[in-house]
Amino acid sequence: xxxxxxxTGVLIGVLNPLDVHHSxxxxxxxxxxxxxxxIVLPTLVIAELLVGAYRLGPDSVRIAEDxxxxxxxxVIDIGLRIAxxxxxxxxxxxxxxxxDALVIAxxxxxxVTRIVTTDAAWAGVDARVELLVAAP
Numbered sequence: 001x002x003x004x005x006x007x008t009g010v011l012i013g014v015l016n017p018l019d020v021h022h023s024x025x026x027x028x029x030x031x032x033x034x035x036x037x038x039i040v041l042p043t044l045v046i047a048e049l050l051v052g053a054y055r056l057g058p059d060s061v062r063i064a065e066d067x068x069x070x071x072x073x074x075v076i077d078i079g080l081r082i083a084x085x086x087x088x089x090x091x092x093x094x095x096x097x098x099x100d101a102l103v104i105a106x107x108x109x110x111x112v113t114r115i116v117t118t119d120a121a122w123a124g125v126d127a128r129v130e131l132l133v134a135a136p
Contacts (some may be wrong), residue, residue, distance in 0.1 A: 001036040002113025003074075008048040009118030010132060011041075015067060020134040021118045028116055028132060029071070037113070041072040042082075042106040042135055044099055078102055082094075082109050098126055104129065 003126055007028070013025025032039060039045035046068050051065035059123075068075075090096055096104075100117075107115040115122075116130045125132055 001038075002036040003040050003105045003110070004032050004113050005040045005042065005103065005110075005115045006045065006071075007100075007115070007117035007119065008045045010116050011045065011049050011068070011071075012052070013132070015064065015116060021132055023135060024132045026083045027120070031094040039071050040076060040106070040110060040112055041068060042076050042078065042103050044078060044102050044106075046072075046075065048099065076106050076110055078106070082106050082110075085109055089125065095121060096125060097121075 009021065010025045010028065010113060013019045013021030016022060019025070023068055025062065029039075049064050050061065053060040081104045082102060085108050086098065087099040088100040089105055093101070100119060100122060103117075104115055104122065106125065107128060112128065112129050115126065115128050116132060118132050120131060122129045
C-alpha cells in the first residue's frame, strides 16, 4: 500500500474511451485500488481536467466532478512548500512546464509512492515518476 498521484492525462485516459491511454490508464487506476493505494489529486490536476469538461458542456463537468470526487482519497492544495519545490524543479529541468512541476512537486512534498503520468517530458525528473505508454 502506498499513495499515488494521477496526472491529468491519466484521468482523461480513464474518462475517455477513445483516448490512446484509456486501457493502460484504467488498468493503472484499478490496480492502484486493488493494491490499497491511496489516490492523491493535486487541485491543479482537477482544474486542468475541468477545463476540457467545461469546453464540452455541463454534462461533462458533472461527470468529471463526480469522477474526481469518487476517485480522490486526498486532494492537495498548492502551498508554499510545493511552490518552492516546483520552482527548484523548473530551475533544474527547464523543459518542464510549471503546471507539470507543480504536480511533481506535490508528490515530492507529500512523499507519495508513485507519480503517474502520460507525459514523456516527466521522464528522469524523479524516480517516483511512472510513465504510462499506450499500447500499439
